[in-house]
Amino acid sequence: MDGEGCIKKAYECILNGDFDGAIEWFLQAIQLEPRNASFHYKCSVSCARSGRWELALQHAAKACELKPDHEEYRYHLDVVEARRLVSDAKLIMASESGSASEAMEFLQEARILDPLQAEACYLAAVCCMQLGRLQEARLLAAEACRLEPAMEEARQLNRQLKRMLRRRGRD
CATH class of the missing domain: 1.25.40.10 (Tetratricopeptide repeat domain)
Known part of the structure; x- marks a missing residue:
């Protein structure tokens, strides 16, 4: 499975109320495409919604590092x-x-x-x-x-x- 496929799985998890599962899929997408700022951003948003602030901060910072503008x-x-x-x-x-x-x-x-x-x-x-x-x-x-x-x-x-x-x- 590619990164986009993982993102689709993450959104399926979100729609089913499985936010931890969504984060795992976002993390898997990031492993496949570590330089994809959008994946880091999406992961950070889900982490923030789940109160996982340190992980949210880490991925938000990485998204900004990859796309500073x-x-x-x-x-x-x-x-x-x-x-x-x-x-x-x-x-x-x-x-x-x-x-x-x-x-x-x-x-x-x-x-x-x-x-x-x-x-x-x-x-x-x-x-x-x-x-x-x-x-x-x-x-x-x-x-x-x-x-x-x-x-x-x-x-x-x-x-x-x-x-x-x-x-x-x-x-």
Whole structure:
């Protein structure tokens, strides 16, 4: 079987809800045609959808390396990298030794790479709140709500910050 045949099998797997099977077929296509940027890109998209961020990042980077002027590949790489940075920031925030300012560095980079990343805005708002930067936190929470109106935790944080800032104005 050639690379295109593997890609067809991967799409069959996707249509059947077998995303791990699809990734295996994409990887097989890549083994057959390692310089095919499209195969790396398609594999990366499926890996990202399955939460396999490191593999998604690896293949997104390879697609960009093979076709550096391809805007769609570059955009996808930025989105995957942003998601990985958000994941790293969450780990920092959850650790005993992690600090809000350290997590904020990751989140700021994520927001630069993917300005539509609502979770990065929400987590940055949480960090700003922890750092006492309430006005900035409020703006970030509002941005998270704008980007993802169904994100309940961002809406709750936004309301909480509004109340805090109103009370602060009365003090």
